[in-house]
Amino acid sequence: MKDKFSTTTQLGLTRRGFLQSTAVAAGAAVLGTSFAETAQAAASNVVRGYGVTTSQLKDWSIMQKSTGVSMEFTGTNNSVGVFLRDVVASQLGDDADIFVFESGTEDVLGPQGIYLKIDEKHPELTLWDRTPDEWKRSETVVDKEGVQYGVPVIGNADSFGYYPDKMDAASDGNDELSWSLMFDDEKTRGRVAYDQTWTYSIGVAALYLMGLGKIGVKDVADMTGEEAAKVVNFLIERKKAGQFRTLHTAFEEQIQLLSSGTVDVINCWEPAVRETNKSLGSDKTRYAYTKEGYFKWGHGAYIAAQAEGRGNLDNIYKVLNYYLGGEYRAIQARDRGYAGPNMDLGVQYAKENGWSAEEIENLSNTEKKVARKFAKPYTSTTTPTNSDAIEEEWQRFLNA
Amino acid sequence: MAAVSRSALSKSLSRLRPASNTLVNLYFVLWFCLVIIPLLVLFSFSFFETKSFVTTYTPTLNTWLSLLDSGRLTVSLRTLRIALTVTLIEFLIAFPFALWLAKGGVAKSTQAIILALLTIPFFLDLSSRIIIWRSILSENGLISHLLVESGLTSGPVDWLLYNEWAVHFGMLVTYFPTMVLPIYMAISIIDDALIQASADLGASRKDTLLRIIVPLSLPGILAGVILTLGPALAAWIEPSMLGGGFVNLLSNSVESAYSALRYPVVAALSSFVMLMLAILVVALAILARRFGSLGAVFSTLRS
Numbered sequence: 092m093k094d095k096f097s098t099t100t101q102l103g104l105t106r107r108g109f110l111q112s113t114a115v116a117a118g119a120a121v122l123g124t125s126f127a128e129t130a131q132a133a134a135s136n137v138v139r140g141y142g143v144t145t146s147q148l149k150d151w152s153i154m155q156k157s158t159g160v161s162m163e164f165t166g167t168n169n170s171v172g173v174f175l176r177d178v179v180a181s182q183l184g185d186d187a188d189i190f191v192f193e194s195g196t197e198d199v200l201g202p203q204g205i206y207l208k209i210d211e212k213h214p215e216l217t218l219w220d221r222t223p224d225e226w227k228r229s230e231t232v233v234d235k236e237g238v239q240y241g242v243p244v245i246g247n248a249d250s251f252g253y254y255p256d257k258m259d260a261a262s263d264g265n266d267e268l269s270w271s272l273m274f275d276d277e278k279t280r281g282r283v284a285y286d287q288t289w290t291y292s293i294g295v296a297a298l299y300l301m302g303l304g305k306i307g308v309k310d311v312a313d314m315t316g317e318e319a320a321k322v323v324n325f326l327i328e329r330k331k332a333g334q335f336r337t338l339h340t341a342f343e344e345q346i347q348l349l350s351s352g353t354v355d356v357i358n359c360w361e362p363a364v365r366e367t368n369k370s371l372g373s374d375k376t377r378y379a380y381t382k383e384g385y386f387k388w389g390h391g392a393y394i395a396a397q398a399e400g401r402g403n404l405d406n407i408y409k410v411l412n413y414y415l416g417g418e419y420r421a422i423q424a425r426d427r428g429y430a431g432p433n434m435d436l437g438v439q440y441a442k443e444n445g446w447s448a449e450e451i452e453n454l455s456n457t458e459k460k461v462a463r464k465f466a467k468p469y470t471s472t473t474t475p476t477n478s479d480a481i482e483e484e485w486q487r488f489l490n491a
Numbered sequence: 492m493a494a495v496s497r498s499a500l501s502k503s504l505s506r507l508r509p510a511s512n513t514l515v516n517l518y519f520v521l522w523f524c525l526v527i528i529p530l531l532v533l534f535s536f537s538f539f540e541t542k543s544f545v546t547t548y549t550p551t552l553n554t555w556l557s558l559l560d561s562g563r564l565t566v567s568l569r570t571l572r573i574a575l576t577v578t579l580i581e582f583l584i585a586f587p588f589a590l591w592l593a594k595g596g597v598a599k600s601t602q603a604i605i606l607a608l609l610t611i612p613f614f615l616d617l618s619s620r621i622i623i624w625r626s627i628l629s630e631n632g633l634i635s636h637l638l639v640e641s642g643l644t645s646g647p648v649d650w651l652l653y654n655e656w657a658v659h660f661g662m663l664v665t666y667f668p669t670m671v672l673p674i675y676m677a678i679s680i681i682d683d684a685l686i687q688a689s690a691d692l693g694a695s696r697k698d699t700l701l702r703i704i705v706p707l708s709l710p711g712i713l714a715g716v717i718l719t720l721g722p723a724l725a726a727w728i729e730p731s732m733l734g735g736g737f738v739n740l741l742s743n744s745v746e747s748a749y750s751a752l753r754y755p756v757v758a759a760l761s762s763f764v765m766l767m768l769a770i771l772v773v774a775l776a777i778l779a780r781r782f783g784s785l786g787a788v789f790s791t792l793r794s
Contacts, residue, residue, distance in 0.1 A: 172749040175544060199544050287736040290750065337653045338736020343622070351631055476543040478751040483561045486747065489739040490562035 138403065138410045140164040141183055142174075142191030145429070146244045146390050146414075148422060158413055160406045171195065171290075171473040178205060184395030188407050191392045194231030195473035197240040200393070207394040209239040215408035216242075218415040218433065226432035230312075230470045231389035241391030242411040245423055245431040248385035248464035250295075252345075252364040255377050257282075257355045264377030270299035272356050272379075274326075280334050284348045284357040287338035289485035290473055295358060295386055297322045298468060302383040311384075311469040316480030323484045327491040338489070349376055358386075361428050384468040421446070424454050430461035530765065537759035544752045554755040558763075563744055563756070567763050570741040573655070574723035577662045578670075581719055582712070584663075585670040589711075590704065592671075593679035594686070606675075609668045621661055621732045628652040628660075628733070653735025661729035666722065670715040677711025678704065709779060716775070724764060 136159060144166035148154060151162040165187070167174055174192055177183050178200060183190075190196070190206070200206050209232075211219055219227065222243070232241035251273055253260070258278075260266045272279050274296060286292045297314060300306045300322060308318045329335070336354050339345060345363035348354050350370050357363070364378040392411055398404065413419055417436030423429050424437055425446075434454065441451045475481060538550045558564045591597065592605060612620065627633045630647035638644045651657060681704060689699040705712075727742030734740075741760060748756040 170750055172752050175752060285736075287731075288750070289747070336735070340731050340736075344732070347622070347625065351626070351629065353629055353631060474544055478544065479541055479753055482747060482751040482753065483557055486561040486563060486566075486739075486744065489736065489743070489747070490565060 136406060137161050137163055138188045138406050139186060140189050140191060140392075140410075141177075141187035142167060142189075142392075143169055143193065143390065145427070146191045146392075146423075148419070149426065153418065153422070154410070154413055157416075157418055158409045160409050160413075162410065169193065175199065179203075182397075184397040187395055188398045188401070188403060189392050189394055189410065191244060191390055193473050194229075194389050194391060194471065195475075197232065197391060197393060198234050198472065199474050201234040201238060201240040202236075205396055206240045207396050207399055209242060209394070209411075210408075211239065213404075213408045215405055216412050218412055218436075222415050222432045225465065226389075229389055230472065232391040241393045242414055243432050244390040244392050244414045245427075245429040246387070246389030246461070247361060247429050248387045248461065248467075249291075249358070249360060250379040250381050250385050250464075251356055251358045252349050252367065252376050252378050253356045254375070260377075262374065264374070265380065267380045267382050269302070269382045270295055273358060274299055274329055274334060279356050280332070281336050282355040283335050284337050284339050284345075284354040284359075285335045286358050287340055287489065289482055290471070290475075291386060292358060293319060293322055293481060293485060294469060294471060295384070296326055298383040300325055312472045313475040313477055314481055315477055316484060319477070319481040319484040323488045326488045330488065330491055365428060380463065381467070385464050387465060387468075387470045389470075416440075421454060424457045425450060428457060430457050434458035434461075533758045534762045535758075537755050537762050539755045541751065541753045541755055546752075546754055554759050557756070558759055563760060564763070566739055566744045567741055567760060567767070569739075570724060570764075571767055573659065573662070573738075573740065574720055574726070577659055577666065577723050578716055578720045580659075581663055581666055581670045582716065585667060585674055585715065586712070589671050589674040589678055589708075593675050594681075594683075594704075606672075609671060612665070612668055617665065618728050618732065621665070621728050624657075624661060624664070624733060625652060628657060652733060653737055655734070655738050657733040657735075658726075658730050658738045658740075661733040662723055662726055665726075665729060666719045669718040669722070673714035673718060674708060674711040677708035677714075681707045713775070713779065720771070724768070 138160055140162055141164070144164075147164055147166065148162075151164065155161040167177065171193070174190075174196065178190060178196075184205065197206055201208075210216070219242075226243040226246070227239075228237075229243060229246075231246065232243050233239050251270075253268070253272065255262045255264060255266075258268065258272060260268060273283055273285065293314070294311050297306070297308050297311050297318070301308055301311075305325070306318065306321045308314055308322075314322070337348065339348060339357070339359075342360060342363060345357060345359035346366045349357050349359065349363060350367040361378050364376050367376045368374060392414055394404075394407055394411075398407060415432055417433065417438075417440030420431050420434055420437030421440045421444075423431060424434070434457065438451060438454050438458075441454055536546075537554055538552065539546050539548055540551050540553050541547070592602060597605075625632070628651040629635070630649040630652070632651070634651060635644075635648040638648055639646065685703055685707070686699060689703050694702070725742050726740060727746065730738045730740040730743060741764060745757050745760055748760070
């Protein structure tokens with residue numbers, strides 16, 4: 092889920108828009124108590140979100156209809172560096188109520204007191220108890236000590252997209268394929284695109300080597316420098332052997348590389364395969380089930396510590412609860428193919444709201460797919476403690 | 492009358508002088524605060540280290556040493572090499588073009604059209620422009636297709652993309668306007684009479700070019716070089732999109748370091764490039780002095 096050039100991260104309000112809205116609020120506060128009180132009353136049903144746009148609804152008014160709370164969401168890109176800088180150095184919590192980001196930031200910002208602990212007994216968090224542990228206790232929302240800092244929003248298990256006919260694989264995409272197609276197969280040599288972001292790419296290479304018994308890695312999500320070095324040595328050897336046609340960085344690139352037939356295999360986001368099939372015909376390409384495992388990721392929603400004093404916590408918890416509910420689940424799965432907690436509620440919502448049988452079927456399939464994939468390793472993090480050492484090793488790969 | 496007005500002018504100037512001195516001093520103070528101090532802070536940051544997204548403020552040489560191990564120093568040198576090559580090739584293409592456009596007897600309307608065409612890229616997003624080249628240069632792309640169809644090659648051509656060649660090409664396309672426009676401006680204000688006089692005095696075309704046009708267009712050339720070299724050193728869209736990850740340049744390296752919040756690495760890389768740039772600028776200034784003092788060159792612009 093790393094994306095530097097993508098215009099898909101430009102959805103929603105811009106940062107400037109966010110600052111303007113806060114400036115207006117700040118201006119209102121200066122204008123005098125009576126006006127400020129009115130403004131506060133008017134603003135009391137607004138929750139301000141800041142984070143990755145993947146979690147956004149295309150239309151937040153749907154949520155407002157269901158919960159009475161409206162959302163002002165400011166998008167950021169997927170760079171954890173940018174996110175941490177914004178949240179810590181720019182004190183974004185002064186304005187934003189909730190942060191939505193990929194797993195890992197809670198390990199850094201939670202213990203620093205920048206995120207609030209989740210009050211599991213909050214009266215507005217009605218769906219918490221029925222949410223399965225595999226989502227709510229996932230590493231994406233608790234820190235290393237197990238403290239609950241977030242509520243799960245969406246997640247998926249990322250693998251690679253491929254052309255089944257060129258891999259001699261079953262056309263229904265149900266075959267369990269090896270990551271060797273990505274790294275080490277004669278028939279895919281020079282026909283592979285590999286994401287050049289270390290956080291996204293190094294883990295799956297480690298999984299592949301572990302599957303072969305070539306290396307032992309204690310924690311794939313947080314490799315030591317030495318472990319990363321072994322993986323990188325292998326990757327450098329494969330790079331020199333011409334395994335990779337290109338190293339890509341952006342979502343649009345993924346679509347272009349796959350749909351143009353420049354490559355046959357690419358480690359990418361699942362929506363890239365969807366987009367490709369939209370142009371090439373359904374099921375022309377598939378998103379792999381793998382033998383060794385997946386880059387499993389999840390987005391969490393975290394409460395800014397400063398929000399505690401703003402008297403808006405009830406609304407914030409309404410939004411967090413909404414993330415766990417059927418409406419959000421069904422719409423996210425339909426529009427992006429991403430899963431999340433309580434998919435059964437999503438199916439229920441779809442049935443109650445007259446979705447077509449095919450759409451409902453797709454929701455169930457999304458749940459089954461994710462359950463099958465989540466049974467395998469590994470859960471990623473954006474903030475491995477050895478990030479400096481891994482990043483350093485990854486540079487060797489890029490420079491080789 | 493003229494003498495009176497001149498003395499009046501010098502009087503008013505001398506009255507202005509203490510004020511302008513204060514202004515100049517103020518400017519230097521501001522410049523020091525806004526430019527030099529941040530640079531010093533940046534440089535000192537390179538002697539710290541980041542572990543697990545937290546920078547520890549204990550002086551160490553580890554960051555600088557790690558630049559060598561990870562090949563990041565090679566990245567800096569590669570960036571410098573590519574940026575200089577692109578700037579040089581760009582100059583060799585842009586100068587004759589600018590000369591033709593300014594003094595080649597091109598009709599005013601054609602000039603206007605060409606200038607407008609040159610400014611269009613400034614209004615388009617760079618990544619959208621560059622990604623189009625991928626569909627032209629790729630092995631399934633237009634050029635490869637034409638080569639195969641015409642029987643010039645037996646199979647699809649795959650060396651047009653994802654290598655240094657492609658990065659050079661992309662950068663040449665991108666930075667052409669920034670090189671051409673300043674040179675065109677400088678050449679177009681050269682008085683035609685000077686060129687005519689040079690010819691009348693028996694100078695060859697080459698002499699006129701080297702001794703009249705080049706020295707007088709030096710401000711434009713310098714501006715073009717700086718406007719091209721600077722962005723070329725910071726290029727990251729072309730290397731990412733056309734280099735296919737095989738041409739790792741400085742900005743990509745910085746971006747990667749940033750993803751682990753490794754500010755010291757970013758600081759060290761930036762300091763290194765600043766140093767390289769400083770050396771380059773000094774070299775450029777020395778070179779420019781061969782054509783007379785820089786100040787004198789700029790003074791021609793005032794006349």
